[in-house]
Structures are given as C-alpha cells and as structure tokens.
Amino acid sequence: MNIYEKLLKREARISVIGLGYVGLPIALEFAGKVSVVGFDINHERVEMMKRREDPSRELDPSAFDGRDIEFTSNPEDLKKAHFHVVGVPTPIDHANMPDLKPVISASEMVGRALKKGDYVVYESTVYPGAAEEECVPILEKESGLTFGKDFKVGFSPERINPGDKVNTLTNTMKIVSGSDREALENIAKTYELIIQAGVHRAPTIKVAEAGKIIENTQRDVNIALMNELSVIFNRMGINTYDVLEAAGTKWNFLKFFPGLVGGHCIGVDPYYLTYKAKMLNYHPQIIDSGRYVNDAMGRYVARELVKMLIAEDINVLRSRVLVMGITFKENVTDIRNSKVVDVIRELEDYGVNVEATDQWACPKEVKQEYGISLIDKPKGDYDAVVLAVAHNEYTQMTEDDFLKMCGGKGVFVDVKGLYRNKMKKMTYWSL
Numbered sequence: 001m002n003i004y005e006k007l008l009k010r011e012a013r014i015s016v017i018g019l020g021y022v023g024l025p026i027a028l029e030f031a032g033k034v035s036v037v038g039f040d041i042n043h044e045r046v047e048m049m050k051r052r053e054d055p056s057r058e059l060d061p062s063a064f065d066g067r068d069i070e071f072t073s074n075p076e077d078l079k080k081a082h083f084h085v086v087g088v089p090t091p092i093d094h095a096n097m098p099d100l101k102p103v104i105s106a107s108e109m110v111g112r113a114l115k116k117g118d119y120v121v122y123e124s125t126v127y128p129g130a131a132e133e134e135c136v137p138i139l140e141k142e143s144g145l146t147f148g149k150d151f152k153v154g155f156s157p158e159r160i161n162p163g164d165k166v167n168t169l170t171n172t173m174k175i176v177s178g179s180d181r182e183a184l185e186n187i188a189k190t191y192e193l194i195i196q197a198g199v200h201r202a203p204t205i206k207v208a209e210a211g212k213i214i215e216n217t218q219r220d221v222n223i224a225l226m227n228e229l230s231v232i233f234n235r236m237g238i239n240t241y242d243v244l245e246a247a248g249t250k251w252n253f254l255k256f257f258p259g260l261v262g263g264h265c266i267g268v269d270p271y272y273l274t275y276k277a278k279m280l281n282y283h284p285q286i287i288d289s290g291r292y293v294n295d296a297m298g299r300y301v302a303r304e305l306v307k308m309l310i311a312e313d314i315n316v317l318r319s320r321v322l323v324m325g326i327t328f329k330e331n332v333t334d335i336r337n338s339k340v341v342d343v344i345r346e347l348e349d350y351g352v353n354v355e356a357t358d359q360w361a362c363p364k365e366v367k368q369e370y371g372i373s374l375i376d377k378p379k380g381d382y383d384a385v386v387l388a389v390a391h392n393e394y395t396q397m398t399e400d401d402f403l404k405m406c407g408g409k410g411v412f413v414d415v416k417g418l419y420r421n422k423m424k425k426m427t428y429w430s431l
C-alpha cells in the first residue's frame with residue numbers, strides 16, 4: 001500500500017508544521033479527509049487552536065468543525081505522522097538576506113521524527129534549490145535515513161491570499177512536485193483530495209520553487225513600474241489612476257496599480273531569488289530595481305505630504321496628521337513588514353505629530369513590533385489625513401467624514417486612489 005492509500009485508510013497521518021496563515025487552513029482542509037497532527041512551536045497559538053480560534057483571525061470557529069486533527073506543540077507527536085507538510089515562515093533579515101532559520105529548525109524536528117517510507121513536503125516559499133540543497137541534508141542527518149531510498153521529498157508552494165474570499169485555498173490550482181515519479185504521484189493525489197481546482201504537476205522540485213518565487217517577483221516588478229510612473233506623472237501634474245484608466249481600455253494593458261508593497265510575500269520573495277542569482281554570480285538588474293523603487297515609496301508619500309503642508313502654510317513642526325490603516329494590506333490583521341510604518345517614520349523625521357488608527361490591527365502587536373501606539377478613534381482637527389490601507393470601512397466614507405476629522409479644512413492623501421474625483425473641498429493627492 002502506498003502512502004496515499006494509507007492516508008485514506010487512516011493507517012498514516014499527515015502532520016502540518018507551522019500553523020499560521022498558510023499552515024492552519026491546509027491542516028484543517030486535510031483534516032476533513034484524513035487524520036492530521038497540527039504542530040506549532042508557539043504553545044499559546046496551539047492552545048488557541050484547541051479552543052477553535054484561529055490566531056491569524058482568518059477562519060471562523062466553524063472551520064474546525066468535524067475535523068480529525070490533534071493540535072500540539074510537542075515535537076514528539078510528529079512521530080505519529082508519515083506525510084509531513086512544512087509551512088513555517090521564510091522571512092528576510094535586516095540586510096534583506098533570506099533567513100532560513102525556521103525552515104532549518106522545522107527540518108531538524110521533522111528529521112528526528114522521520115521513519116522509513118515517510119514524505120516531507122515543503123510549502124514555505126524558498127529560492128530554487130533550497131529544499132534539496134538545504135533541507136534534505138538536515139533530514140538525512142537527523143534521521144540517519146537515506147533520501148530517495150528511505151524517504152521522499154516534495155515542494156508544493158502555497159498561493160493562499162489572506163483576506164480574499166473569492167480566490168481561496170481550495171479553488172486555486174496548486175503546484176506540486178516530488179523527488180521522483182512515485183513521490184510526485186503520491187503528493188499530487190494527496191493534494192487532489194482537498195484542492196478542487198486540481199494540481200499542476202511540475203517536473204522537478206526546483207521548477208516548483210521557481211514557479212512560486214516568480215509569481216510574486218512578477219507582481220513586485222510590475223507594481224514598481226506603476227510606482228515609478230506615479231512619481232513621473234506627479235511631476236507632470238496628472239493623476240496616475242486617470243492615466244491607468246485610459247491605458248486600461250487596451251485589451252493587453254496589464255492591470256497593476258501603484259502602492260506600498262509590504263507584507264511577507266511580494267516584498268520579500270524577490271530577495272530570495274536575487275540572493276540565489278548572486279550566489280550564481282549574476283546580479284539581477286530589473287528585480288533589484290523593482291525592490292529599490294517599491295521600498296522607497298513610503299518615504300516618498302510622506303515627503304509629498306510635507307510639501308503639501310508647507311504649500312498650505314501649515315507649520316510642519318506643529319502639524320497633526322492622522323494615518324488610517326497600518327496593516328500591510330486591506331481587510332487583514334497582518335502588520336508584518338508594513339510599509340505604512342515608513343510613511344509614519346518619515347513624517348515623524350520631519351517633526352510631524354502622527355497618530356495612527358486601524359481597527360483590524362492588534363494594538364499590542366503594533367506597539368511590540370513598531371513602538372507605535374494606535375489610537376482607538378480619530379481625535380479630530382488634523383491638518384491632514386493619510387488613507388493608507390483600503391479596509392472596507394474606509395472605502396465607504398464621504399468627504400464630509402474626513403473634513404470633520406480635519407475641522408473643516410485639510411489635506412487628504414489617498415494612497416490607493418479610492419477617493420479620486422470625489423474630493424471637492426480638501427486638498428487631494430494620490431499616488
């Protein structure tokens with residue numbers, strides 16, 4: 001009996017290592033079909049999941065209903081499973097270099113739990129080659145087993161889009177790959193149990209790794225082009241969104257928009273690719289330029305606002321600015337690598353008094369991560385409002401709502417261009 005058949009008969013279990021935005025949904029989906037061990041090193045998060053609470057606040061308690069899953073923070077429990085799915089974070093360090101520490105430590109733990117016939121499938125986004133070059137040697141060392149003969153490996157990148165209720169885990173096709181033909185087939189069939197949209201069988205693990213990393217690199221570079229265009233059009237006194245609307249009438253014009261590129265995927269993954277490219281003695285020009293442009297946008301937005309305050313004869317040093325939204329994107333609670341923080345820091349460098357509000361973000365986390373104290377409600381009489389994140393609540397406001405916050409007069413910086421052509425009384429600017 002192969003691993004897939006054993007899983008179906010509940011003679012083998014799946015373990016999911018790292019139960020965050022990616023790991024928990026996949027663990028719960030699998031647990032609707034087979035028996036699952038859900039493992040995370042964070043004991044507090046595991047206790048929440050035992051109470052049917054998603055620490056990432058994406059899933060309702062009903063997502064836990066009728067699932068065959070045991071949540072644990074004890075690595076010994078991984079020995080109960082035979083098909084291990086690794087979904088731990090892959091961040092970058094302060095020098096924008098890949099930080100593989102979580103993947104390495106997860107591999108060590110899985111390695112110690114590995115038995116003959118087991119499978120390990122990585123879902124964490126990594127550079128091409130990482131699974132086989134970095135992780136497999138650790139699995140072999142910790143288990144004393146031989147890769148290929150005793151255990152098999154695969155890579156199946158995650159495409160989940162937090163906050164998106166349309167493109168979901170199960171209705172988005174998933175790339176799968178395996179270390180040999182048999183591994184590919186077993187991994188593909190296992191994922192087919194839960195992915196209604198089906199799976200794409202990539203020829204090698206490296207191809208699957210590269211496929212994922214270029215999805216986000218492509219987005220990053222395209223957004224960088226829009227950001228650069230926005231800087232140019234700003235100097236020309238024309239609105240970028242007006243230009244994009246006009247150009248977008250052509251059938252093959254790609255729909256990308258300017259903005260702050262934060263979070264742990266689009267703004268991070270290209271660095272994994274450029275790191276590997278540089279190891280191979282190639283210095284990427286376009287990808288690095290895209291990163292440079294996008295990383296500078298937060299400070300650019302702040303500087304444009306300062307110029308407007310000066311033009312309005314407002315004393316910058318005594319000015320008060322309200323920033324609405326601090327999460328890395330709309331309708332999520334995730335604040336990691338938020339570029340709104342760059343806007344706030346640059347404004348503060350100019351001496352502006354900044355207050356920030358966001359009903360989606362956890363104030364404690366924001367304080368811990370960035371030292372910023374969120375305010376619950378706008379206090380009023382601001383000189384300017386920066387609408388930084390397009391949370392649903394912020395898209396349904398009127399000019400009068402913002403005017404009230406500013407005591408009847410003020411500057412409105414609309415990072416996402418949501419209120420274009422709707423502002424008649426405030427001094428309006430958008431990317």
Ligand SMILES: NC(=O)c1ccc[n+]([C@@H]2O[C@H](COP(=O)([O-])OP(=O)(O)OC[C@H]3O[C@@H](n4cnc5c(N)ncnc54)[C@H](O)[C@@H]3O)[C@@H](O)[C@H]2O)c1
Nearest residue numbers: 018019020021022040041042088089090102106124125158
């Ligand atoms: N969140 C997304 O939108 C998204 C989408 C596609 C791909 N990805 C990729 O998926 C991976 C996971 O991202 P995420 O957003 O789910 O991260 P996350 O931070 O939400 O969750 C990671 C979880 O892993 C746990 N963890 C950390 N180190 C661990 C270890 N050594 N062993 C066990 N558990 C450990 C953490 O406690 C946390 O609960 C990353 O590679 C990311 O790039 C994320």
